[in-house]
Amino acid sequence: xxxxxxxxxxxxxxxxxxxxxxxxxxxxxxxxxxxxxxxxxxxxxxxxxxxxxxxxxxxxxxxxxxxxxxxxxxxxxxxxxxxxxxxxxxxxxxxxxxxxxxxxxxxxxxxxxxxxxxxxxxxxxxxxxxxxxxxxxxxxxxxxxxxxxxxxxxxxxxxxxxxxxxxxxxxxxxxxxxxxxxxxxxxxxxxxxxxxxxxxxxxxxxxxxxxxxxxxxxxxxxxxxxxxxxxxxxxxxxxxxxxxxxxxxxxxxxxxxxxxxxxxxxxxxxxxxxxxxxxxxxxxxxxxxxxxxxxxxxxxxxxxxxxxxxxxxxxxxxxxxxxxxxxxxxxxxx
Amino acid sequence: xxxxxxxxxxxxxxxxxxxxxxxxxxxxxxxxxxxxxxxxxxxxxxxxxxxxxxxxxxxxxxxxxxxxxxxxxxxxxxxxxxxxxxxxxxxxxxxxxxxxxxxxxxxxxxxxxxxxxxxxxxxxxxxxxxxxxxxxxxxxxxxxxxxxxxxxxxxxxxxxxxxxxxxxxxxxxxxxxxxxxxxxxxxxxxxxxxxxxxxxxxxxxxxxxxxxxxxxxxxxxxxxxxxxxxxxxxxxxxxxxxxxxxxxxxxxxxxxxxxxxxxxxxxxxxxxxxxxxxxxxxxxxxxxxxxxxxxxxxxxxxxxxxxxxxxxxxxxxxxxxxxxxxxxxxxxxx
DNA sequence: GCAGGCGATGACAGCGCTGTCAATTGGCAC
DNA sequence: GTGCCAATTGACAGCGCTGTCATCGCCTGC
Numbered sequence: 001x002x003x004x005x006x007x008x009x010x011x012x013x014x015x016x017x018x019x020x021x022x023x024x025x026x027x028x029x030x031x032x033x034x035x036x037x038x039x040x041x042x043x044x045x046x047x048x049x050x051x052x053x054x055x056x057x058x059x060x061x062x063x064x065x066x067x068x069x070x071x072x073x074x075x076x077x078x079x080x081x082x083x084x085x086x087x088x089x090x091x092x093x094x095x096x097x098x099x100x101x102x103x104x105x106x107x108x109x110x111x112x113x114x115x116x117x118x119x120x121x122x123x124x125x126x127x128x129x130x131x132x133x134x135x136x137x138x139x140x141x142x143x144x145x146x147x148x149x150x151x152x153x154x155x156x157x158x159x160x161x162x163x164x165x166x167x168x169x170x171x172x173x174x175x176x177x178x179x180x181x182x183x184x185x186x187x188x189x190x191x192x193x194x195x196x197x198x199x200x201x202x203x204x205x206x207x208x209x210x211x212x213x214x215x216x217x218x219x220x221x222x223x224x225x226x227x228x229x230x231x232x233x234x235x236x237x238x239x240x241x242x243x244x245x246x247x248x249x250x251x252x253x254x255x256x257x258x259x260x261x262x263x264x265x266x267x268x269x270x271x272x273x274x275x276x277x278x279x280x281x282x283x284x285x286x287x288x289x290x291x292x293x294x295x296x297x298x299x300x301x302x303x304x305x306x307x308x309x310x311x312x313x314x315x316x317x318x319x320x321x322x323x324x325x326x327x328x329x330x331x332x333x334x
Numbered sequence: 335x336x337x338x339x340x341x342x343x344x345x346x347x348x349x350x351x352x353x354x355x356x357x358x359x360x361x362x363x364x365x366x367x368x369x370x371x372x373x374x375x376x377x378x379x380x381x382x383x384x385x386x387x388x389x390x391x392x393x394x395x396x397x398x399x400x401x402x403x404x405x406x407x408x409x410x411x412x413x414x415x416x417x418x419x420x421x422x423x424x425x426x427x428x429x430x431x432x433x434x435x436x437x438x439x440x441x442x443x444x445x446x447x448x449x450x451x452x453x454x455x456x457x458x459x460x461x462x463x464x465x466x467x468x469x470x471x472x473x474x475x476x477x478x479x480x481x482x483x484x485x486x487x488x489x490x491x492x493x494x495x496x497x498x499x500x501x502x503x504x505x506x507x508x509x510x511x512x513x514x515x516x517x518x519x520x521x522x523x524x525x526x527x528x529x530x531x532x533x534x535x536x537x538x539x540x541x542x543x544x545x546x547x548x549x550x551x552x553x554x555x556x557x558x559x560x561x562x563x564x565x566x567x568x569x570x571x572x573x574x575x576x577x578x579x580x581x582x583x584x585x586x587x588x589x590x591x592x593x594x595x596x597x598x599x600x601x602x603x604x605x606x607x608x609x610x611x612x613x614x615x616x617x618x619x620x621x622x623x624x625x626x627x628x629x630x631x632x633x634x635x636x637x638x639x640x641x642x643x644x645x646x647x648x649x650x651x652x653x654x655x656x657x658x659x660x661x662x663x664x665x666x667x668x
Numbered sequence: 669g670c671a672g673g674c675g676a677t678g679a680c681a682g683c684g685c686t687g688t689c690a691a692t693t694g695g696c697a698c
Numbered sequence: 699g700t701g702c703c704a705a706t707t708g709a710c711a712g713c714g715c716t717g718t719c720a721t722c723g724c725c726t727g728c
Contacts, residue, residue: 362707
């Protein structure tokens with residue numbers, strides 16, 4: 001039989017309730033008492049029984065990470081960060097893939113909640129921006145944190161300054177002397193799409209370059225969308241000398257299409273992406289891009305959620321730094 | 335307050351224990367009684383409280399998926415499959431990334447087990463092949479299932495016939511008239527590495543082609559290893575007309591290196607990979623490869639594990655079908 | 669030195685379910 | 699119709715912990 005809280009109490013010469021207080025880091029335990037209990041717990045290698053704790057405390061010590069189809073690299077990073085945070089506070093994490101477009105999306109989250117009773121949810125884009133879901137969560141009074149939500153007000157989570165990052169990567173191209181810079185946008189339903197377009201326009205505007213709608217092509221974050229957009233752009237009589245694709249997959253598609261058109265990257269055309277996914281290092285030339293600290297974003301968002309759950313503060317919306325990764329796909333304008 | 339088992343019992347006019355029996359699908363409940371209970375449960379939208387169940391039954395209804403660094407695509411697929419299986423039987427799943435090389439690897443699994451008390455583990459390569467871990471799991475009497483383990487005997491899980499798949503993809507090259515076929519191996523610590531090499535040798539042997547050690551280069555499953563191996567192979571005076579890389583990332587590296595050497599794929603050299611990861615469709619030319627049903631492998635392995643946990647059978651080691659995906663990176667020998 | 673007040677600790681019940689074992693029922697042979 | 703056995707059902711305790719509230723002890727101020 002395992003070591004139980006009662007055993008620790010006996011060994012420490014206190015009541016079970018006092019051990020419980022120490023375990024849960026509650027106030028009103030005298031220093032020496034706490035020490036005694038901690039020593040006994042360590043000596044006996046005590047581990048609280050999660051189910052017993054949950055049952056008695058009416059909390060699950062469980063956080064659910066909910067996602068729909070982000071790239072698996074991104075997801076794995078976020079997931080790892082959330083796990084980091086959960087481990088720090090002895091919470092568990094479960095994962096739940098869902099289809100945000102499906103009719104029963106909100107209902108499925110209801111089911112998730114009533115089955116597993118997570119103490120809080122961690123949402124990833126685009127689930128962060130589903131109004132009915134957020135309304136339902138408020139209704140059920142289930143706390144949640146969001147990674148890169150479209151609307152940050154009133155919620156807790158983590159984000160980077162996307163427009164600024166986009167300005168910076170476009171600024172890098174401007175600094176190399178490029179003036180005809182095209183942009184391939186992301187999927188219209190993602191917040192990132194708008195932010196990156198905004199950053200692109202702001203950077204051009206700050207450099208005194210007029211906005212040319214012919215240089216902006218709608219994509220959807222996929223490799224093939226990058227190919228299609230690039231075919232269109234490279235067929236223009238006055239073709240761009242640089243392309244800012246709203247993510248790395250599309251940038252890879254642009255680079256492929258460049259080869260198809262007999263254009264060499266970066267000699268004839270510079271290409272930049274966004275996200276710093278592994279593909280940015282797996283293609284040739286390697287891709288200049290923006291690195292998001294995805295794992296850290298998952299971790300921080302989860303930590304803020306846990307802080308709120310544990311009643312240590314309200315939970316904040318935290319801004320994290322990004323970093324421009326200059327690689328081989330960009331060069332001075334020829 | 336939520337609906338409890340007691341409420342259902344009252345509504346159905348039976349004792350709580352009988353409801354429990356129906357809930358747990360136990361024998362010795364008469365048909366009509368079962369119906370009555372099921373009807374009451376449905377009418378009241380009853381959900382058992384997981385913690386209460388775990389506490390009383392001394393089982394967690396939890397499976398832990400343990401992994402070290404597989405590619406995130408592979409991991410996500412496996413994870414989704416395991417979740418599919420867990421959902422089918424109202425189990426939960428947790429995930430746990432670990433470093434198999436670290437000194438405290440087994441200890442960390444011990445900690446995982448004593449903290450979260452999963453009823454079983456789901457192992458992915460290369461964790462499937464860690465003798466001390468497996469020994470420890472037997473010692474602790476914790477059931478586990480393995481996906482693609484090196485040693486299948488006596489364990490439960492899912493696998494594909496890797497040597498046969500390798501024979502098939504090499505056979506595809508042979509069918510295109512290739513005779514000088516090189517092989518870039520995987521990381522020596524992975525079972526797949528040996529199987530794929532074996533399949534390669536068997537295919538050549540069956541075609542009456544002598545084995546040439548100069549055409550086999552050791553890699554490690556990474557893009558850059560593919561590049562390095564290909565540089566070596568393409569510098570041979572009698573260079574190969576086709577390359578079988580032990581996974582897609584290395585195949586992508588081979589294709590890149592071909593460009594570097596002024597070789598066109600597939601005109602001058604055919605390249606095949608293994609795994610059918612997204613990169614096989616994101617590069618140009620798209621990659622001929624072997625598709626593993628990873629999600630299904632996760633699902634089936636988990637189902638077998640659950641069957642064993644629930645006492646419905648012993649749990650089997652199940653073979654699943656693979657499929658050769660012919661794409662653009664292979665062509666008849668020039 | 670003593671009342672008053674607050675911080676620290678403990679007693680106790682019970683969270684929602686299942687294991688054990690006892691009680692009851694139904695079915696069948698005769 | 700009766701007796702017997704197995705199948706079915708129920709009573710009860712308790713899984714390991716925490717919430718609530720009562721109690722205890724110590725320090726403060728006069």
